[in-house]
Amino acid sequence: MxxxxxxxxxxxxxxxxxxxxxxxxxxxxxxEDAAQEALEAAxxxxxPPPENPRGWLITVASxxxxxxxxxxxxxxxxxQAVAEEPPRPEPPGxxxxxxxxxxxxxxxxxxxxxxxxxxxxxxxxSTAEIAAAFLVxxxxxxxxxxxxxxxxxxxxxxxxxxxxxELPARVAAVLDVLHLVFNEGYTRSAGDALLDGELTREAIRxxxxxxxxxxxxxxVAGALxxxxxxxxxxxxxxxxxxxxxxLADQDRSRWxxxxxxxxxxxxxxxxxxGPVGRFQLQAAIAAVHAEAxxxxxxxxxxxxxxxxxxxxxxxxxxxxxxxxxxxxxxxxPAAGLTxxxxxxxxxxxxxxxxxxxxxxxxxELAGDRAGAAQAYGRAAALTASLPEQRYLNRRAAEARR
Amino acid sequence: xxxxxxxHSNPRPWxxxxxxxxxxxxxxxxxxxxxxxxxxxRRLGELSERGxxxxxxxxxxxxxxxxxxxxxxxxxxxxxxxxxAKEHLAGFxxxxxxxxxxAEEIAAQFASPGDTVELRATMxxxxxxG
Numbered sequence: 001m002x003x004x005x006x007x008x009x010x011x012x013x014x015x016x017x018x019x020x021x022x023x024x025x026x027x028x029x030x031x032e033d034a035a036q037e038a039l040e041a042a043x044x045x046x047x048p049p050p051e052n053p054r055g056w057l058i059t060v061a062s063x064x065x066x067x068x069x070x071x072x073x074x075x076x077x078x079x080q081a082v083a084e085e086p087p088r089p090e091p092p093g094x095x096x097x098x099x100x101x102x103x104x105x106x107x108x109x110x111x112x113x114x115x116x117x118x119x120x121x122x123x124x125x126s127t128a129e130i131a132a133a134f135l136v137x138x139x140x141x142x143x144x145x146x147x148x149x150x151x152x153x154x155x156x157x158x159x160x161x162x163x164x165x166e167l168p169a170r171v172a173a174v175l176d177v178l179h180l181v182f183n184e185g186y187t188r189s190a191g192d193a194l195l196d197g198e199l200t201r202e203a204i205r206x207x208x209x210x211x212x213x214x215x216x217x218x219x220v221a222g223a224l225x226x227x228x229x230x231x232x233x234x235x236x237x238x239x240x241x242x243x244x245x246x247l248a249d250q251d252r253s254r255w256x257x258x259x260x261x262x263x264x265x266x267x268x269x270x271x272x273x274g275p276v277g278r279f280q281l282q283a284a285i286a287a288v289h290a291e292a293x294x295x296x297x298x299x300x301x302x303x304x305x306x307x308x309x310x311x312x313x314x315x316x317x318x319x320x321x322x323x324x325x326x327x328x329x330x331x332x333p334a335a336g337l338t339x340x341x342x343x344x345x346x347x348x349x350x351x352x353x354x355x356x357x358x359x360x361x362x363x364e365l366a367g368d369r370a371g372a373a374q375a376y377g378r379a380a381a382l383t384a385s386l387p388e389q390r391y392l393n394r395r396a397a398e399a400r401r
Numbered sequence: 402x403x404x405x406x407x408x409h410s411n412p413r414p415w416x417x418x419x420x421x422x423x424x425x426x427x428x429x430x431x432x433x434x435x436x437x438x439x440x441x442x443r444r445l446g447e448l449s450e451r452g453x454x455x456x457x458x459x460x461x462x463x464x465x466x467x468x469x470x471x472x473x474x475x476x477x478x479x480x481x482x483x484x485x486a487k488e489h490l491a492g493f494x495x496x497x498x499x500x501x502x503x504a505e506e507i508a509a510q511f512a513s514p515g516d517t518v519e520l521r522a523t524m525x526x527x528x529x530x531g
Contacts, residue, residue: 385528
């Protein structure tokens with residue numbers, strides 16, 4: 001069995017292997033180590049692979065766990081736990097991935113730790129792969145992972161379904177993490193970034209699994225629709241030099257129709273059922289863009305109405321900023337500028353490049369070219385994205401002409 | 402998001418930790434200086450343990466720098482320092498953090514009497530088409 005084949009099996013089986021281990025022995029760090037040792041054993045021994053690779057991996061990993069507990073005198077208390085606790089029966093309708101996701105996105109962890117742990121434990125990526133995806137040294141990623149596992153141990157986080165009253169908040173955290181993974185992948189897929197959508201694909205895969213485990217959860221469906229509708233634009237979002245192409249200028253014939261169709265179909269199914277959450281609303285906004293044959297045909301009134309709703313459901317300055325764009329398109333740039341100017345005093349938004357980029361765009365529409373040039377220049381100075389900076393500098397120069 | 406924390410200082414003589422060689426820090430009582438050094442070491446350890454510290458180096462004397470400037474179609478080397486400024490780049494740290502707020506919080510902790518700490522975002526190749 002070659003390395004590539006083994007990796008495919010591993011990515012498919014590792015959440016189930018980990019889940020089975022965690023049901024008997026709650027510590028994530030120990031279970032991951034044991035699962036890793038089972039994988040190494042598989043690499044040496046599988047020729048050909050067994051008929052039931054999952055069962056093989058679970059058996060070998062369980063043995064390693066028990067051996068280690070016995071060998072480690074300092075862990076005498078846990079040895080007892082392993083030896084005495086009978087294996088728990090597997091619950092019907094196994095949703096190992098869901099329970100693992102809930103553990104990895106435990107509220108005691110920071111967002112970055114939740115993201116790292118999810119990719120390690122649920123996706124089965126190696127520490128080196130996660131480090132490469134986030135462009136940090138492997139040692140730093142290793143530290144984050146160890147720290148996350150230690151935090152879970154200290155807080156006594158358990159593998160399994162949380163109480164029903166906790167579930168909505170816990171699922172919301174999982175969605176935030178998956179959306180963050182998606183965004184990391186999507187925003188890196190421009191310019192000279194090395195990463196080619198591995199993270200976006202993984203986020204969509206995990207959200208699909210989550211939607212299978214929680215078919216009646218409309219926000220999970222909404223998050224999946226949002227990812228699909230965003231991902232659909234990927235072929236048009238950068239030009240051949242790797243520079244970002246703004247939404248208004250994208251060649252919409254290059255948008256992937258099948259992803260749009262799937263996203264729209266999901267929305268049509270869940271939106272009428274209400275209540276409507278932020279992912280459904282953001283997906284609905286993306287769908288309105290997707291349905292316009294060109295930028296000029298965009299139904300901005302519809303988008304403004306959706307941002308109004310989004311601001312009520314999930315208020316925040318970033319949402320207000322987006323609403324300002326829609327208001328500017330519907331009621332004229334002056335109305336949009338009034339909203340943006342209200343955000344300049346916010347300590348975070350005043351230093352955020354997008355506030356100034358939106359302001360520049362609205363000033364340009366209002367015919368104030370000098371003001372627009374200055375605001376584009378300010379936005380260019382504040383962004384940390386190379387392609388965005390090139391774009392904003394270009395717009396500033398054009399407005400100055 | 403990644404940031405560099407640049408430490409600008411004018412240790413006399415050049416040395417590290419720079420604080421030990423600047424008058425503003427030397428003027429503090431011994432216990433206070435020891436406490437600040439210990440604090441700094443602890444914070445550095447914490448950053449590393451959280452996986453936020455990606456690297457960093459203390460730099461050699463600015464007077465020992467070699468400068469290369471393009472002159473008559475080729476690089477011409479001269480001896481440093483680069484500028485007549487009072488303070489020189491004395492060291493740097495590279496951090497990777499969750500938010501600009503966290504970067505600012507960390508940078509503020511690197512401040513020390515007599516030094517100037519500069520926080521700069523690093524540019525990245527991705528972006529949002531907006």
